[in-house]
Amino acid sequence: MTVLAAGLALLGSLFFALxxxxxQSEAVSAGRxxxxxxxxxxxxxxxxxxxxVGTAxxxxxxxxxxxxxxxxxxxxSLLFALPCAAALGRRRPRPGELAAAAVIAVGLIGLVTVVPQHTGDPRLSTGGAVTLLAGAATVALALWVAARQAPPAGRAVLLALAAGVLYGATATLTRVLVYGNWEFWFLLAVPLPALIALALLQRAYAVGHFGVAFAALQVADPLTAVAFGALLLGEPLPTxxxxxxxxxxAAALTAGGTVALARTTPLSPHIR
Structure with missing residues (x-):
């Protein structure tokens, strides 16, 4: 069963990357x-x-x-995404891109594996849900404002980080919904941060630095979910x-790999 789970997860990563x-290819070429x-x-x-399909x-x-x-x-999915994007752009992925992505992947795996599993049912009060949504919105807004003044690579990173924070908040709220410990308005609130995150992510993709934007998303999403899980759901952190x-x-590898990827990923000629 473990081998089956790993295979399904890898196949899902391939679909997600594709x-x-x-x-990203469409966001770059779109007029708006x-x-x-x-x-x-x-x-x-x-x-x-x-x-x-990848998510399922x-x-x-x-x-x-x-x-x-x-x-x-x-x-x-990070390692799959770069060759997919390169193929769509009719070029070969650069060795530096793949090396930086591998470093990020190792760092993320390290971060994920040291977080202990939570065996209890997650519970979130109304106040906790408001704190979750307001906190994510505040951080995402600050990143969006900073992105407006940043150079292209920095803009892609900041917009993708904002999207990742909102996706992480969505994942945290969804985790609560799956276990049935929620109020009706939680269900209505889930689509809003997800839609805003999707819009921000397309803006990040449109800049042209796909590799670093996708990497920033992969970093921000799980780390935000872990942080909210620890602060609001009582889930454990590494001890x-x-x-x-x-x-x-692992955090140092992830940060270093992201910086390296920002310097190696080619910029699309279509810059927004």
Whole structure:
């Protein structure tokens, strides 16, 4: 069952990466990278379908294997995404891109594996849900404002980080919904941050630095979910000297790889 879970998670990562690459390609070439305009483009919609399939496979993998096995496999989407994007752009991925992405992947795997599994049912009060949404919105807004004054690579990173924070908040709220410990308005609140995150991510893709934008998303999403899980749901964080040192080393690898990827990823000629 563990092998099956790992295989499903890897296949899901491939679909997720392909969908992201398709959507980035369309966002770059679109006259206006807004959801209203992109939703009229078949390849962008196909990318959304691929992302949906990848997400479904990831959820299915969690039914057959533990989080500690499935989540690291999801990091492979970063390694799959760069060759997919390069193929769509009719070029070969650069060795520096793949090396930087591999460093980020190792760092993310390290961060994911040191987080202890939470065995209890997650519960979130009304006040906690408001804090979750308001906190994510505040951070995302600050990143969006900073992105307006940043150079292209920095703009892509900041917009993708903002999207990742909102996706992480959505994932935290969804986790509560799955376990049935929620109020009706939680269900109504879930789509809003997800839609805003999707719009921000298309803006990040439209800048042209796909590799670093996708990497920033992959970093911000799980780390935000872990942070909110610890602060609002009572989920555990790494303890002990070994786990702490591993987490710090993994964070350093992730940050260093992201900076390197920003310097190596080619910029599309279509800059928004």
């Amino acid at each position: 969908g992201a690459a398709l959507q 990278p807004t959801l209203r305009h992109l939703a009229r483009r078949p390849r962008w919609l196909l990318g959304g379908l691929a992302i949906g 496979l990831h959820v299915l993998a969690l039914r057959y294997g533990p989080l500690t096995i499935v989540q690291p496999m999801g990091v492979a 002990g000297v070994a786990s702490t040192l591993t987490a710090l080393a």
